[in-house]
Every structure is written in structure tokens, then in C-alpha cells.
Amino acid sequence: MRFTNSPPGRDSYHHGNLREALIAAALVMIAERGPAGFSFAEVARAAGVSPAAPYRHFRDRNALIAEVARLGFERFAADLEAGWNDGRPDPVTAIENCGRAYLSFARREPASYAAMFEPGFPLEDDAALLRASEAAFGVIRRAADAACAVHPGPGRPPAMMVALHLWAMAHGIASLFIGRPSAGRRRLPMSPEDLLEAGLLVYMQSLGLNGTQR
Amino acid sequence: MRFTNSPPGRDSYHHGNLREALIAAALVMIAERGPAGFSFAEVARAAGVSPAAPYRHFRDRNALIAEVARLGFERFAADLEAGWNDGRPDPVTAIENCGRAYLSFARREPASYAAMFEPGFPLEDDAALLRASEAAFGVIRRAADAACAVHPGPGRPPAMMVALHLWAMAHGIASLFIGRPSAGRRRLPMSPEDLLEAGLLVYMQSLGLNGTQR
DNA sequence: CGGTTGATGTAAACCGCTTTCACATGCGCT
DNA sequence: AGCGCATGTGAAAGCGGTTTACATCAACCG
Numbered sequence: 145m146r147f148t149n150s151p152p153g154r155d156s157y158h159h160g161n162l163r164e165a166l167i168a169a170a171l172v173m174i175a176e177r178g179p180a181g182f183s184f185a186e187v188a189r190a191a192g193v194s195p196a197a198p199y200r201h202f203r204d205r206n207a208l209i210a211e212v213a214r215l216g217f218e219r220f221a222a223d224l225e226a227g228w229n230d231g232r233p234d235p236v237t238a239i240e241n242c243g244r245a246y247l248s249f250a251r252r253e254p255a256s257y258a259a260m261f262e263p264g265f266p267l268e269d270d271a272a273l274l275r276a277s278e279a280a281f282g283v284i285r286r287a288a289d290a291a292c293a294v295h296p297g298p299g300r301p302p303a304m305m306v307a308l309h310l311w312a313m314a315h316g317i318a319s320l321f322i323g324r325p326s327a328g329r330r331r332l333p334m335s336p337e338d339l340l341e342a343g344l345l346v347y348m349q350s351l352g353l354n355g356t357q358r
Numbered sequence: 359m360r361f362t363n364s365p366p367g368r369d370s371y372h373h374g375n376l377r378e379a380l381i382a383a384a385l386v387m388i389a390e391r392g393p394a395g396f397s398f399a400e401v402a403r404a405a406g407v408s409p410a411a412p413y414r415h416f417r418d419r420n421a422l423i424a425e426v427a428r429l430g431f432e433r434f435a436a437d438l439e440a441g442w443n444d445g446r447p448d449p450v451t452a453i454e455n456c457g458r459a460y461l462s463f464a465r466r467e468p469a470s471y472a473a474m475f476e477p478g479f480p481l482e483d484d485a486a487l488l489r490a491s492e493a494a495f496g497v498i499r500r501a502a503d504a505a506c507a508v509h510p511g512p513g514r515p516p517a518m519m520v521a522l523h524l525w526a527m528a529h530g531i532a533s534l535f536i537g538r539p540s541a542g543r544r545r546l547p548m549s550p551e552d553l554l555e556a557g558l559l560v561y562m563q564s565l566g567l568n569g570t571q572r
Numbered sequence: 573c574g575g576t577t578g579a580t581g582t583a584a585a586c587c588g589c590t591t592t593c594a595c596a597t598g599c600g601c602t
Numbered sequence: 603a604g605c606g607c608a609t610g611t612g613a614a615a616g617c618g619g620t621t622t623a624c625a626t627c628a629a630c631c632g
Contacts, residue, residue, distance in 0.1 A: 177479075178478050178479070179394075180392075180393070180394030180478045181478070181479075213541055217541070260540075260541050260542065261533070261534075261540050261541065261542055262476050262540065263540060263541065264392050264393075264394045264395070264478070265391075265392070265395075266538070266539055267539075267540065267541050268539050268541070268543065273541055274541075277541045277542055277544075278544075280542075281542070281544065301560075302547070304547055305547070305548070305553065305556060308531075308546070308553055309527070309553070309556070309557045309560070311530070311534070312526075312527055312530030312531045312534060312553075312557065313523070313526055313527050313530055313557075314530070315530040315533065315534055315542075316525070316526030316527055316528070316529045316530025316531075316533070317522075317526045317530075319475070319529060319530070319533055320475075320525070320526060320529055324480070325480060325482050326474075326475050326476065326477060326481070327427055327431070327474050327475065327477065327481050327482070327487055327488075327491050328474065328475055328491055328494075328495070328529075329482065330491075330492075330495065332522070333516070333518055333519070334519070339519065339522055339523070339526075342519060342523070343523045343526065343527075343561075346515075346523070346561055346564045346565060347557075347560055347561050347564065349564045350560045350561065350563045350564030351560060
């Protein structure tokens with residue numbers, strides 16, 4: 145499998161856009177075998193260059209994974225933002241849509257999701273990556289803010305805590321039931337999407353955030 | 359670092375309990391660098407034996423990780439069972455205790471937890487491992503059953519769904535906020551334990567599973 | 573235009589890991 | 603005491619990953 149992308153297609157000594165080709169190859173391999181399932185030399189082979197070439201673009205294998213994660217967080221934040229859609233038509237429905245966007249991302253981009261949450265090495269010293277992940281969580285945080293604002297006077301739950309609960313529930317379901325199988329994986333009586341929607345509804349109902357009876 | 363354990367301490371040709379020593383060494387290395395962060399030869403070195411010795415006990419590196427995961431699931435199930443404590447003093451409190459036991463395990467045995475949920479390879483063909491993981495989930499499932507039984511007549515939630523929600527919430531919090539840092543990690547305004555307890559309370563309150571007002 | 577410079581890719585050497593083999597050791601059973 | 607099987611060794615073959623010194627090329631500049 146070559147990833148030399150048509151324009152300048154590698155008819156010459158230089159590749160042309162090796163950096164992007166390496167990222168694309170890494171995405172495929174991570175999707176197939178996880179963040180630990182490929183080597184720096186292997187992506188080089190997939191891109192049709194010598195094993196030493198990638199070192200011109202990334203300090204090492206970890207830096208490549210970190211870049212995959214950073215780009216993933218950017219698209220992730222955009223997806224969540226689109227799902228949230230400024231809280232329309234109403235906060236509860238918007239949060240459900242946001243949850244669906246969350247799982248949809250994990251499903252469409254399992255490689256990015258894995259690089260983001262199971263990189264296999266620290267990956268906390270990368271400032272750009274940190275900023276990207278902050279942006280993604282920011283969407284959830286703002287959604288929780290808006291939803292909590294609906295809550296009547298006293299006893300209003302702390303928005304940060306609500307945001308963390310929403311995130312944990314979504315991540316828990318994505319991590320357990322989407323992507324490459326792990327040990328805990330088991331057959332579900334419903335789709336992960338339905339499972340998450342039900343969980344979010346139950347949670348938010350208790351907070352009095354929706355108009356439903358109870 | 360040697361793992362030759364004091365009683366026959368390796369004064370002789372044979373190790374004495376190499377199998378356990380290899381598992382112990384693997385646990386240390388997984389805790390430090392993740393399931394992908396060690397080689398078969400390296401655990402052999404740590405145990406003070408030749409690189410070929412481990413093959414007498416495990417088919418390959420993956421089999422070693424799978425065994426670490428299996429033993430982890432056994433202790434995990436026992437911990438959850440102890441937390442649940444047959445639903446005493448009452449189902450809601452018992453589920454909170456179960457949640458605390460969940461996070462406590464992830465904290466005390468980060469290596470086991472990682473091997474169980476992020477092994478880095480399929481690990482679903484191992485029957486013994488599957489059984490062990492079933493047993494662990496069974497505890498959560500029974501807790502959800504018992505809790506749901508308290509619910510008044512119609513509108514009773516499906517226990518399986520509740521079990522999955524509880525598991526997802528606990529796993530989400532453990533995965534995001536306990537263990538070696540990942541990208542999504544951020545500073546919490548509260549301990550993971552308090553975060554989970556609050557989340558479980560909010561969730562169960564909505565189901566009418568506790569006696570609290572609202 | 574021609575030369576220089578820096579970015580990009582290569583070739584090959586080096587190193588460690590994996591796996592297998594024949595062989596050594598000694599524990600436990602009779 | 604002696605036998606047999608489980609367990610550990612040593613060496614070697616083969617791979618694959620990483621690294622260093624060198625090759626190529628594009629862009630810039632006088």
C-alpha cells in the first residue's frame with residue numbers, strides 16, 4: 145500500500161508531501177492494530193520511502209502518534225460543536241446530539257480516538273495537543289453550562305461536574321463498545337448510541353434539566 | 359531488578375517459580391510503560407533467566423499479557439463482590455461501595471487494569487480470560503438486578519441496561535482520570551471517587567432506586 | 573545564469589529482539 | 603537409588619528498527 149498521493153506522485157527523488165502520507169499510513173495501521181501495532185519503519189515502507197526518511201518530519205514514532213492525536217482532537221471538537229449546535233433546539237436534545245456525535249467520531253475514526261485516549265506513552269508535554277484537547281472538552285463544558293442554566297434556582301448542580309459525568313459516560317461507552325475488541329467487550333442488547341442516549345436521559349432527568357415528568 | 363522471590367532464590371540451575379516471577383516483572387513494566395512497553399526478552403532479564411526461558415511458560419508475549427489480564431479480572435471480581443457485599447446495607451449504598459471498589463482496583467493495580475482493557479491486541483479467543491471477565495461483569499449485573507428490584511412496578515428500567523450504564527460510568531472515570539496520563543487528562547475539582555459517587559447518585563435517583571426526595 | 577545552501581531522502585551498518593535447536597540440570601516419583 | 607519429565611541454557615539464524623554519513627534537489631541570490 146503506497147500513500148504517495150497523486151501530485152508530485154513520487155516520480156522524483158523527493159516525495160512531495162511525505163508528512164501527510166506518513167500520517168495517513170499511520171491512521172490505517174493504528175485502526176488495524178492499535179497505536180502500539182506499527183513501527184516507524186513500517187509507515188516509511190507504506191509511504192514508499194526509506195526507513196530513515198520519517199525522521200526528517202517527526203522526532204520519533206511517538207511524535208507521529210501525537211500529531212495524529214492532535215489532528216484527531218481538532219476534528220473531534222468540530223464534530224462535538226456541530227452536534228451541540230449552540231444548544232438548539234433545546235439543551236437536552238442538543239446534548240443527546242452531542243453524544244451521538246461523540247460515538248460517531250469514535251466509530252468513524254477509531255485510529256484517531258485510540259491515539260487520543262490510549263496513545264501508549266505520556267503525551268502531556270505537547271502544548272499544541274493539550275490545547276486541542278482543551279478545545280474538545282470545552283464544547284462539553286459549555287454544553288453542561290447551558291444545560292445547568294436551565295435548572296431552577298437552588299440545588300443547581302455544578303456545571304463542571306456535570307460536564308465530567310457526560311464525558312465519562314460517553315467515553316466509557318465508546319471505549320468499551322466501539323473500536324477494536326478488548327477483553328471486557330460483550331454483546332449488547334442495544335446499540336451503543338441507544339445505550340448512551342438512554343444513559344444521558346436518565347442522568348439529566350434526575351437533574352431536572354428536561355421538561356419530562358417523573 | 360530481579361524477581362527471583364526469596365524461597366528457592368535461584369541458587370540453583372532452576373528458578374523455582376519463574377512463571378510467577380515473569381508475571382510480577384511484567385506487572386512492574388506495564389505499570390511503568392504500558393502493555394506495549396516491554397519485550398519478552400526484557401522480562402526474562404528482569405527475572406534473571408535466559409531469553410529462551412519464558413517460552414517454557416508462555417507461548418509468547420501476548421500470552422503473558424493475557425495471563426496478567428486474567429489474574430487481574432479474578433481479583434477485580436473479588437473486589438467488586440466485596441464492595442457490593444450482597445447489597446448491604448441497602449442497594450444504593452452497596453452500589454456506591456462497588457463503585458469505590460472499582461476505582462480502588464484501577465488505582466492499586468494500574469498494570470492489571472491496562473492489560474484488561476487496553477491489551478494492545480485482540481485477546482478474545484482466550485476462554486479462561488473470557489470467563490474471568492464475565493465473572494467480573496456478573497457482579498455489576500447482579501447489583502443492577504437487585505437495585506432494579508426495588509423499583510416500583512411499571513416503568514422499571516431493564517437491569518442489563520442499568521448495569522451497562524454503571525459500568526460505563528465507572529470505566530469512563532477510571533480510564534480518563536486514573537492510571538498513566540493520557541491526552542484527555544485534566545485537573546479535577548474533586549477526586550475521581552467523589553466524581554463517581556455523585557454520578558451514581560444522580561443516575562440512580564432518576565430511576566427512583568433510592569429513598570431520597572425529588 | 574551559475575553557485576550555494578538547506579531541506580529532504582538514501583544506503584548501509586549496528587543493535588536488540590524473537591524464535592528455535594540441541595543440550596544440561598535436577599525435582600519428584602517409584 | 604535411579605528414571606523421566608519439566609525446566610533452564612547457549613548459541614545461532616533471521617528480522618526489523620534505528621542511526622549516521624552521504625546523495626539529491628529546489629530555491630534563492632548575486
